[in-house]
Amino acid sequence: MNTIFSHSLSASLMMVMLYPVFWIMVKRCCSFRFNRMLMLSGIAIMVLVPIALTYKPIADAMPTDPSLQTNIIRPLEITAFNVVQPEVVTSHFELLPFILGLYWIGVFVLAVRLFISYFQLWRIISKSEKQRIDGYVLCRHENNGITPFSWGQFIVLPYSENEQSILIHEEAHTFKKHWIDVAIADFFCIFMWYNPFAWMLKNLIKLNHEYEADAKVIDSNIDVLSYQRLLIAKAVGHRTLHIANNFAMSKKDFRRRVLTMNQNDSPKGIKWIALTILPMLALAVYADTAPWSVVIHDTILNNKFPSITQPPTEIVAEYSVEKNTPKELPATLVTMRLPSPLTDPEPLLKQFEMSMELAYKDLIPDKILVRIQTDEDGNIVSATTDHDDNPEVRVVVERATNQIVFEVVKDGDRKISTRFALPIRKVSLPM
Structure with a gap:
């Protein structure tokens, strides 16, 4: 278990270095699929690189001739x-056992929270009236206090919601399988729950999903101004599920979504900024393999600080x-x-x-x-x-x-x- 905590510290260091690149790309690049692949690749790098750094092949002794x-x-x-x-x-x-215990308590609490959220999601879907349509299942329920959302193949709407733009928006989430990204981000946040940048990255991933779904609605010739007004209305007074793609993701992000709808093209050459991940990653790896960092990791693995x-x-x-x-x-x-x-x-x-x-x-x-x-x-x-x-x-x-x-x-x-x-x-x- 100490190994997992040690790896999470290495991943946290890389997260601090790579997050500014993700933030710039989501803010300025309108190629939402590219942003999505970039952030998922970043998560994979942050998980796999610490494992690779700790792999030490055993040199075999020369066979006796x-x-x-x-x-x-x-x-x-x-x-x-x-x-x-x-x-x-x-x-x-003396604080190290306490820190390790606190880390695993946080992991346990967030894992229980995630389980409860999935249980609540299952209850809402199981009590809904279901209608199978091409490629997804439309679920209707009576709770008007829950914002429209989608998860997996399910699109969940209250009976009172009949806006075509909302349905198109949630169809985009379903067909593009955005729920997989959210599930990966949830487990990643549990793995390094103490790092605020992990939660900020999850928010960026979901925000990029909303940009992509909003673009699908705009491409369907829906009146943009009416859709923006609808988005603002749904952002107030509705409960959301953090494990799902919600139509009104958060009150503080709807303004950014409205501004992105009015942005036609990305600045020229913006994608080249993604290459800055390489030097930032190299710097993070260098810091993680420095002598002081190695001492910290060895101390955690041995559950004591050196004499x-x-x-x-x-x-x-x-x-x-x-x-x-x-x-x-x-x-x-x-x-x-x-x-x-x-x-x-x-x-x-x-x-x-x-x-x-x-x-x-x-x-x-x-x-x-x-x-x-x-x-x-x-x-x-x-x-x-x-x-x-x-x-x-x-x-x-x-x-x-x-x-x-x-x-x-x-x-x-x-x-x-x-x-x-x-x-x-x-x-x-x-x-």
Whole structure:
């Protein structure tokens, strides 16, 4: 569930960057189908890009070739030094569980609200008198307080409503399947309910629908002035359903609809503005992959904020251990708890020795500096090297540290985290 919240934050960042482009296009471009495709594509991008950014393919280790066994590295000497024991003050961000809980409460409440709205829609349609006409179902009911609307194949009108222009308007919504866009926008708003730009985008999508349906009415040779007066009249004192396409969508938008009816053509070249989505998207992706953003996402996924550390106090210990090549290697490394290298480095060095036994000599540098950090419970937090770009080195380190837990190190009664720097030297062997 934390992953969903993390993805919603990434989508919110992209929404903030892309919304101005959508707003300009809906306001100035009269190609309503183009605007519709642009906004739906934007929603798809905001959902899919965060998923793509978190996909990390696993690099397979190079398969062992029996013919190359003579080139296997047998490190005869591994030296450990610079064992660092930092004083760490762990500070879990106490508000994070509250924020996550609040997010899911909001998702639950809005999901229930959406369910209730669909239930109300079903009740209105089920109690209506239905008449199947070419391509849609006309539903008549007695509640004059509900503005005419359409959803799916249903056009819902009160018995008192006989205006032909309203029927043409709702037919346009039905034939163009605008209800699908509204359903997508509803689920998108639930996904990132805390972002006002998500709700504003839904309003833009529905407003663009109304522009498109109004254009259909105008093309049918209905008197424009009479239709505008009818639109203003229906915008006052009528209840609407937010999940449907309502004839009078909102009181504040009817003026924009009236002005759009009088706008014949879009400014020349207005569609080129849509291309600004690309640099805005690139900027959003750059911000979402910045180090500070990665820390936030990792913190959310781990349900805690990273530790706040004081400058470490270094305790240096020198070890020089001579190792003989083991005659046989175990088939697998068993999960185990090793002594802390502060007290006994030999078991850890043994793990690296066995891992190096399986490495390819020509792919390993002469010297590798491995840095290992553990938490207070002895779990390995990170294991990095100065050759992290070398896949074979990464395989060696991951194989050596896989499923390893160190014994807890204490300073009095307080558990402490540790850091170790292990320089591993490759010793040349006869071919």
